Structure formats: C-alpha cells, structure tokens
Amino acid sequence: MFWDPLFVRGSELLGAPPDQLKLIFSLLISYPLGSLYVRLPPSKPYIAHLFSIIVSTFVVVFLLEMKTGMLHLLFSIAGTYIIAATVQGKNMPWIVFVFVMGHLLYNHIDRYIIGTSASAIEITGSQMVLAMKLTTFAWNVHDGKQKSEDLDASQLETRLTKLPDPLAFLGYCLFFPSILPGPSFDYATYDSLVHHTIYRVPPPGSSAEQAKAAKKRLPYGRKRVAYLHLTIGLIFLGIYASYGAKFAYARILTSDWYKWSIVQKLGFVQLAGFLARTKYYAVWSLSEGACILTGIGFNGYDPKTGRTLWNRVRNINIISIETAPSFKVLFDSWNCRTNVWLRDVVYKRLTKKGKKPGTKQSMATFVTSAFWHGVDPGYYLAFVLGGVLTSLGRQFRRFVRPYFLPTPETAPPTIAKRAYDLIGRIVVQLTLNYTACAFILLGLKDCLVAWNRMWWYTHVLVLLTMAFFHFGGRRSLRKGLERRGKLPIPSSEKSKIKKSPPPTPRFKISPPSPSITQDGNGLPPQPEDERDPSDLRWVKHALDNPPYQDSGEGMGNGFNSPDGGWVDDLVEGMETPNLEKMNPLSGKRD
Known part of the structure; x- marks a missing residue:
C-alpha cells in the first residue's frame, strides 16, 4: 500500500519491524476512533456494528495485509453462528468449542511448520482472542435455553434468550479496539455498550433524581483513565524499543554469555524477563485504554469511595505482577481475561x-x-x-x-x-x-x-x-x-x-446497601470528589484490580x-x- 514506505522508514529509525509498527499504529488510531464511537446514537445500534466492522477490516486487510487471515476469522465467525442457530441440545457449545479450537490449532500447527517467527504479526493472535469470544458466545446461547435455577449469577447475567442478528454478531466479533491483542468479553457486555445501558448503574448514595440524571450522561473519568493507560503503554513501549534487543533472552545462546560474571549473568536473566514483559504491558495497556474510551471499560462505582470504575476488561495488573509474593497472585494478574x-x-x-x-x-x-x-x-x-x-x-x-x-x-x-x-x-x-x-x-x-x-x-x-x-x-x-x-x-x-x-x-459493582454505607451518624457517606484537580488518588484507583x-x-x-x-x-x-x-x-x- 502507499503508506508502506512510511513504516519502512520508521523501522529504520526505531529498529522495529514494519508490521509491529503497524500494530502500534492501529492501537493508537483506536483512541480518536474510540472517542467517536462512544458518541454513536444508541437508538441506531447498527451504526456501531458497521463502525467496528469497517475499522477492523481496514486494520486486518489493508493495514496489516492479512487478507487470508481475515478469511480465517470470518470462517470461524460464520461457522459458530450457523452452529448456534441450527444445532439444538446440550452439545451445541461443545461442537462450537471443537470447531473453533480445532481451526485455531490448525493455524498454530501451520505457523509452526512453516517456521513463522513468534514476533511476527500474523492472524493466530487475533484468532486466539476470537476463539474466546466465540466459545463464550456459544455457552451464553446455551444458557438462554436453561432454567434460571440451573444457572449461577454470572450465567444469568450473560445468558442470551434470543440469538442476535448476523450484523450485531459480526460487530461483536470484530470490535475494533480488541481485534488484535484483545481483551475478550461476552456478548451481553457488548450489547449493553452499543445500547448505552452499560452506564445505567446509579452512583452510590444518589437520590432517585440524581440517579435518573446520571443514566443520561457518560460517567466521569473515562478520558483520563484511558489516557493514563495510553501513557503507561507508551512508556513501556519506549523501554522495550530501547532495551528489548540488548537484553533479549536470545543473548544467553551467544558467546557473550561466557564473558560475564555469575552476578552479571543472574542480573541479565532478571532484566531479560522484565523487558520481555514490557512488550505485553505496552500492547495490553494501549488496547485497554482504547476500550475504555469506547465506554466498554465502565464497571460501575466503587462502593467505598463512590469513584467510577473503568476496569471491566482489565487484562493485566502490572504492579501485582512485578511485586507478586506468590505465583498465584502472579497468574491472577496476568492475562486475566x-x-x-x-x-x-x-x-x-x-x-x-x-x-x-x-x-x-x-x-x-x-x-x-x-x-x-x-x-x-x-x-x-x-x-x-x-x-x-x-x-x-x-x-x-x-x-x-x-x-x-x-x-x-x-x-x-x-x-x-x-x-x-x-x-x-x-x-x-x-x-x-x-x-x-x-x-x-x-x-x-x-x-x-x-x-x-x-x-x-x-x-x-x-x-x-x-x-x-x-x-x-x-x-x-x-x-x-x-x-x-x-x-x-x-x-x-x-x-x-x-x-x-x-x-x-x-x-458490575452495585451500589452498597444503606446498612453498609451509613457512617457513624447514620447517614450515607459522601462520595469522594473525582473532579478535584489536586486529588491524584484516582491514579491508584484506576489501576486497582x-x-x-x-x-x-x-x-x-x-x-x-x-x-x-x-x-x-x-x-x-x-x-x-x-x-x-x-x-x-x-x-x-x-
């Protein structure tokens, strides 16, 4: 395409492959597109569906030039929809699971046989995210046909009693901020986003009129939390670009290893591990910030402070990973979705x-x-x-x-x-x-x-x-x-x-009951003022689990x-x- 020389030039300057620069570019343009997406009319959800389909098609087919890869995605999407619509009985989700995972495994094996580099941008990354969405969707459809008493709370909330139309399903599968690195989420969350019902959680301690007014506007804090994740992503991207190659694990396999002392070797391993993670920190932080700008990150309100929560699709907790006291905490905080x-x-x-x-x-x-x-x-x-x-x-x-x-x-x-x-x-x-x-x-x-x-x-x-x-x-x-x-x-x-x-x-974080929120005088506490420019507690709050x-x-x-x-x-x-x-x-x- 006509923009390829620009990415080649960027590759020469930054030392990163052109396809990786294209991936970063696709995440960055999701920010202005996310600000536009959140303003699409909820009364016309088909516009939001088409928006995601067009943007994702542009990124996958024209920017990253994965035309065959797009066909693979559409094959899994169409197959899942047909199975969910036509197969009756309790085995339907397992049929979808075998179909989707079998297709993914086929591409994994093909990539392994032809020797594609693990750092190359190819379709299995997107297909892995899609596999989570499709198999989850199949179970949501299955749950919609079950008795309520046979389901737990989360299954009741995500069940689908009616199969969505093909356009809505395609919009869900190709939701543009998460088409490449994720995160995944269920269809009910996507549907609540395009209809703006995701925001209908009243702030804690609000009166009936305040709660009604709050449902008609976007919750506070969306932009600053999104751009916080953008900043974090760019910082880690800069760290990886500057030191990732110098402290790559591959250097252990070279003759340089024998020139270092024991302390230097042990220190190198620790730096190599941290810098390998910065690549994931960068991509997942950028993706999460773009998702927050679309509104899908909204997770209700903190019942203790009344602050807005934007961690619904949180995929990583960097601080918990780097300070984990156990492997349980570590794995709880990595690739959460x-x-x-x-x-x-x-x-x-x-x-x-x-x-x-x-x-x-x-x-x-x-x-x-x-x-x-x-x-x-x-x-x-x-x-x-x-x-x-x-x-x-x-x-x-x-x-x-x-x-x-x-x-x-x-x-x-x-x-x-x-x-x-x-x-x-x-x-x-x-x-x-x-x-x-x-x-x-x-x-x-x-x-x-x-x-x-x-x-x-x-x-x-x-x-x-x-x-x-x-x-x-x-x-x-x-x-x-x-x-x-x-x-x-x-x-x-x-x-x-x-x-x-x-x-x-x-x-979803429901407002706490009066018996929990009452202070010593028997009155509900006042929520913390998020709009105070001198109050920087929101930064820590935005990064909480x-x-x-x-x-x-x-x-x-x-x-x-x-x-x-x-x-x-x-x-x-x-x-x-x-x-x-x-x-x-x-x-x-x-």
Missing part, C-alpha cells in the same frame, strides 16, 4: 451440578490453555514448571507462612512477616524470569541450552523443595502448627465445605496455575502413606 474464559467455558462446564471438580476438570483446563497458546515446546516447558512452582508455593502458604503471621491475626505485620513477604517476592521474580525464558525462546533445543547455561537453578530449587517436603519437612511443619493451633484445614475437610465451584464474580481478580483461591484446586492444578496431586502425594492418612483435626494417628 483468559483466566476468566478458561474458568467459564471449560472448568465450570465440565463440573456437574453439586459435584466437586477434580483432576478431569483441571487437566482439561490445562490442555485447553496449552493448545490455545500454540504448539511450540517452550510453552509446555514453561506451563509445567510454572504449575509445579505454583503448587509448591501453595504448600509454603499452608505450612510455612502461618509461622510468620502475627498473633492475633488482626495485629500489624511483624518484622518476620515483612521479611517473609520480601523473600517471597524475590524468589517469585527469580523463578519467573527463569521460567519465562522457555515461553520466549519456544524452541526445545534453545530452551534446554538456555536453562543449562543458567545452571538449572529453578529446577534445582524445585527438586530440593520437593525433597524437603518428602523427607519429613512437611510432617515437622505440620506438627509445629498443631502445637501452635495454626494448622490449616486439610483438603479433605475443605471438600466437605465446598462441594461445587462458586459462580464467576461479575464485573477488578473484582474477578480478588476472588480468593478461585475455582477449586489450583485453578489459576498454568497447569490447571494437576501437579497438586503430585506434590500433595509426596508424603509418607501413614502421614497422608492422618487427620490432623481429629488427633488420630496411624
């Missing part, structure tokens, strides 16, 4: 009502996540190692962390507890940056060579920790907790309390670990048979 998708379309759907999820559900979740990412060996090496680390971290939380908790637990954290948390954060980063090497290099030989040059330090740490738990460490820790009265509830007892997976937390990231342990046994939790059985089973049969709460011993 994919975690929600795996939970909603695989994990929960394979769990029969009234039954406890187990290995079958965990393994199916793991396999889906693995094939969704691709077929490169590095993904599987990283997922399995990450799963083992998550499971071991869970053992530390159950049997080591209680030793450092203050007594009573309402007391402020002690120096020992702060030291424990600091060590945990350091260990998480050290092991994360080692594990992420496989996720970036992908090739089996490259991964093994790189880990070997890193002295296999995380694998050694894992083996030593597993040996500690196996050869009496766990038993000693448990006895110590018994004496202190801090022994956690064992899995066997938890299963009696929690029989089935809880409903997925929804994103959305509700679905603060839902405790999540769905069952280690759901949020990259392995789906199946290695928990391995780690849990490393105790001697006699100790495994002991019920610490009853005091009986074999």
Whole structure:
C-alpha cells in the first residue's frame, strides 16, 4: 500500500519491524476512533456494528495485509453462528468449542511448520482472542435455553434468550479496539455498550433524581483513565524499543554469555524477563485504554469511595505482577481475561451440578490453555514448571507462612512477616524470569541450552523443595502448627465445605446497601470528589484490580496455575502413606 514506505522508514529509525509498527499504529488510531464511537446514537445500534466492522477490516486487510487471515476469522465467525442457530441440545457449545479450537490449532500447527517467527504479526493472535469470544458466545446461547435455577449469577447475567442478528454478531466479533491483542468479553457486555445501558448503574448514595440524571450522561473519568493507560503503554513501549534487543533472552545462546560474571549473568536473566514483559504491558495497556474510551471499560462505582470504575476488561495488573509474593497472585494478574474464559467455558462446564471438580476438570483446563497458546515446546516447558512452582508455593502458604503471621491475626505485620513477604517476592521474580525464558525462546533445543547455561537453578530449587517436603519437612511443619493451633484445614475437610465451584464474580459493582454505607451518624457517606484537580488518588484507583481478580483461591484446586492444578496431586502425594492418612483435626494417628 502507499503508506508502506512510511513504516519502512520508521523501522529504520526505531529498529522495529514494519508490521509491529503497524500494530502500534492501529492501537493508537483506536483512541480518536474510540472517542467517536462512544458518541454513536444508541437508538441506531447498527451504526456501531458497521463502525467496528469497517475499522477492523481496514486494520486486518489493508493495514496489516492479512487478507487470508481475515478469511480465517470470518470462517470461524460464520461457522459458530450457523452452529448456534441450527444445532439444538446440550452439545451445541461443545461442537462450537471443537470447531473453533480445532481451526485455531490448525493455524498454530501451520505457523509452526512453516517456521513463522513468534514476533511476527500474523492472524493466530487475533484468532486466539476470537476463539474466546466465540466459545463464550456459544455457552451464553446455551444458557438462554436453561432454567434460571440451573444457572449461577454470572450465567444469568450473560445468558442470551434470543440469538442476535448476523450484523450485531459480526460487530461483536470484530470490535475494533480488541481485534488484535484483545481483551475478550461476552456478548451481553457488548450489547449493553452499543445500547448505552452499560452506564445505567446509579452512583452510590444518589437520590432517585440524581440517579435518573446520571443514566443520561457518560460517567466521569473515562478520558483520563484511558489516557493514563495510553501513557503507561507508551512508556513501556519506549523501554522495550530501547532495551528489548540488548537484553533479549536470545543473548544467553551467544558467546557473550561466557564473558560475564555469575552476578552479571543472574542480573541479565532478571532484566531479560522484565523487558520481555514490557512488550505485553505496552500492547495490553494501549488496547485497554482504547476500550475504555469506547465506554466498554465502565464497571460501575466503587462502593467505598463512590469513584467510577473503568476496569471491566482489565487484562493485566502490572504492579501485582512485578511485586507478586506468590505465583498465584502472579497468574491472577496476568492475562486475566483468559483466566476468566478458561474458568467459564471449560472448568465450570465440565463440573456437574453439586459435584466437586477434580483432576478431569483441571487437566482439561490445562490442555485447553496449552493448545490455545500454540504448539511450540517452550510453552509446555514453561506451563509445567510454572504449575509445579505454583503448587509448591501453595504448600509454603499452608505450612510455612502461618509461622510468620502475627498473633492475633488482626495485629500489624511483624518484622518476620515483612521479611517473609520480601523473600517471597524475590524468589517469585527469580523463578519467573527463569521460567519465562522457555515461553520466549519456544524452541526445545534453545530452551534446554538456555536453562543449562543458567545452571538449572529453578529446577534445582524445585527438586530440593520437593525433597524437603518428602523427607519429613512437611510432617515437622505440620506438627509445629498443631502445637501452635495454626494448622490449616486439610483438603479433605475443605471438600466437605465446598462441594461445587462458586459462580464467576461479575464485573458490575452495585451500589452498597444503606446498612453498609451509613457512617457513624447514620447517614450515607459522601462520595469522594473525582473532579478535584489536586486529588491524584484516582491514579491508584484506576489501576486497582477488578473484582474477578480478588476472588480468593478461585475455582477449586489450583485453578489459576498454568497447569490447571494437576501437579497438586503430585506434590500433595509426596508424603509418607501413614502421614497422608492422618487427620490432623481429629488427633488420630496411624
């Protein structure tokens, strides 16, 4: 196209491939387009549908020149719609799942065989986001045909009792700010956006007239939160462009590695891991900001402060990732919308009502996540190692962390507890940056060579920790907790309390009830003034976790670990048979 020389020139100046510059350009133009999109009349939703279809077609077909790729997207979209419209019965969502995931896997295999670079912009990235949308849509249609009492709260809110027309469905699938990097979301959210019903959540403490007036205007804070994410995205983009190549994992495979000291090597691995993440931070932040400008990021109001929330489609929490005290917190904060998708379309759907999820559900979740990412060996090496680390971290939380908790637990954290948390954060980063090497290099030989040059330090740490738990460490820790009265509830007892997976937390924040919001004088507190230019608390508030990231342990046994939790059985089973049969709460011993 006539603009190609411009991107080639930009590539020469910035050192980035032209297709990556085109990707960034497509995200940047989504900002002015998002400001226009939010002003489209809700009485004519077809205009919003056409708007997204035209913009996405321009980006995919003309800007990125993925004409064949667009046909792949349309094939998955048309196939899903036809199946949802014609197939009756409970197997319809699974037919869509096999069709969509099979098509995605085919393209992953094709990309792997022809040797397409992992950094190249090609259609499987968009297809991965689309796969989440299509499989979620199929279950939403299925839920619309079920009895209300058979559905949980989130399923009731996202169910579709009527199949949308083809134009609306295509507009949903090709929603322009998320066509390339995501995030994904359900059709009900999209429909509420184009009809502007997404804004009909009254501010907490407002009168009936104030609530009515609020529904007729866009909530405050949309632009500044969107441009905050734009700024964050550009900062990380600049960091990656400046230092990404200098501190790439690939340098571990070169002769330069042997010129460095041990400290330099270890420091390089940490910098390489952080800089590899900055690419994702940049793209996902830019995408989220554009989504917020369209209005789809609106998530109601904070029940404590009354401030607007714009984290409905939050896909990443950078601060939580870089300061994570455990792998659970880390994976809860990374690619959040994919975690929600795996939970909603695989994990929960394979769990029969009234039954406890187990290995079958965990393994199916793991396999889906693995094939969704691709077929490169590095993904599987990283997922399995990450799963083992998550499971071991869970053992530390159950049997080591209680030793450092203050007594009573309402007391402020002690120096020992702060030291424990600091060590945990350091260990998480050290092991994360080692594990992420496989996720970036992908090739089996490259991964093994790189880990070997890193002295296999995380694998050694894992083996030593597993040996500690196996050869009496766990038993000693448990006895110590018994004496202190801090022994956690064992899995066997938890299963009696929690029989089935809880409903997925929804994103809408309802106003708190008067009994909760009343202050000491019995009056509802006044919401914080968001319009005060000197009040910068909104920055922290805008980056806080959305509700679905603060839902405790999540769905069952280690759901949020990259392995789906199946290695928990391995780690849990490393105790001697006699100790495994002991019920610490009853005091009986074999």
